[in-house]
Amino acid sequence: MKSKDRGWLSLLADIGLVMFLTFVSFLALLVGLSSNLTWNMIYLAVTVVVMTVTYFYGLIPGMLSNLLFVFGQMILALYINVYLKQNVPLKMAFWLILPGLLSGALAMMMSQQQRLQSDNHKLRRQLIEQGVVDIETNLRSLVAFTTDAQVYIENHRRFGLPVTMVTFKVRYYREIRRLLSDAQNQSLLRTISNVLAVVAADNQLAYFWGSKDPTWGMIGHLDQKQAQRLVEQLQQHFTKAIDSHQELHRFDISLTTGIACWDATMNSPYDLMRQGMRELEYDV
The missing domain is CATH 3.30.70.270 (Reverse transcriptase/Diguanylate cyclase domain)
Structure with missing residues (x-):
């Protein structure tokens, strides 16, 4: 991989990290403004699970988990409105959007970092094969x-x-x-x-x-x-x-x-x- 490509991947990883931290800040702010502590804690726990799926399995499984989360929220809102005759506060709507944005930012950051790590391992393997790096100490030979x-x-x-x-x-x-x-x-x-x-x-x-x-x-x-x-x-x-x-x-x-x-x-x-x-x- 050329140094220019590595610089571009590093930049994308940094952008993904900044976006992820920004969305986390928005989430913390909106949770603080919302008065539904119990539901917020439940949704936050589900969001952590979705982030874990995204981290270990990538963007597509993460987005599928987000779709299931959104679908579950819609079913729950329908049940509350139709059967319990209560209204779901509109300010809870951010849970429909932010988890997906968090998954996208996390996947962007992790995919670029994984590509950089893969390139580093490939470069190290080439150096070892050429006898440039000592395999036991990782120092130059x-x-x-x-x-x-x-x-x-x-x-x-x-x-x-x-x-x-x-x-x-x-x-x-x-x-x-x-x-x-x-x-x-x-x-x-x-x-x-x-x-x-x-x-x-x-x-x-x-x-x-x-x-x-x-x-x-x-x-x-x-x-x-x-x-x-x-x-x-x-x-x-x-x-x-x-x-x-x-x-x-x-x-x-x-x-x-x-x-x-x-x-x-x-x-x-x-x-x-x-x-x-x-x-x-x-x-x-």
Whole structure:
């Protein structure tokens, strides 16, 4: 799907949300102005059921439910007028219209969001098949790193922007791995990956390289001081995440970090990555 189409779908979803909230506001206002509390509560409960049908099954089942609701209201009004000899207040007529409008707005919003989600899943599947995204952590892989780093390096050559690679590993991972179950190990990998995803800014990309000796990396236009602040921020988030984890808080888990800055002695993205790996050895 083209970015223009995605933007259009997102706009339609937003319009549907605004319409839905507007109709809900009208409904709340009209219910407040009406004095028939009992009937309003009954009709409101039915409307919630209709909205639920629309949410899970789509526009057509939702509209059919609305037609049944309208037909039921008409039968009830006829019974009250003919058999009970009473008049149904005209101000209750909004229940004939608003539930249908709510269903239409909700269906519009949900259909566009579902199309966007479907496109996102399709794109993610393509990235995984191409080896761009690691399936376990949802972070970018070594394949993606080589391409991404070339862009950062080119920006450095053109505009003089600094390029820095920050690498991370679990300190004494092999020893800790023996104490962890497979589920706990996967949870640890996901926790670190989630921390990187949270800390990474818009102009920074996070990577995961291999599960046997798990290594994470982050590249961005950072100088040495900015990279150091990024490391400190990540360490704080990681410590907080581990301490609050239901199982991992029992283990003494910490990260080793390395910071490598692109310089004139480097020729390829792999030089930057290897330097980052070497810097890990000094963090003991």
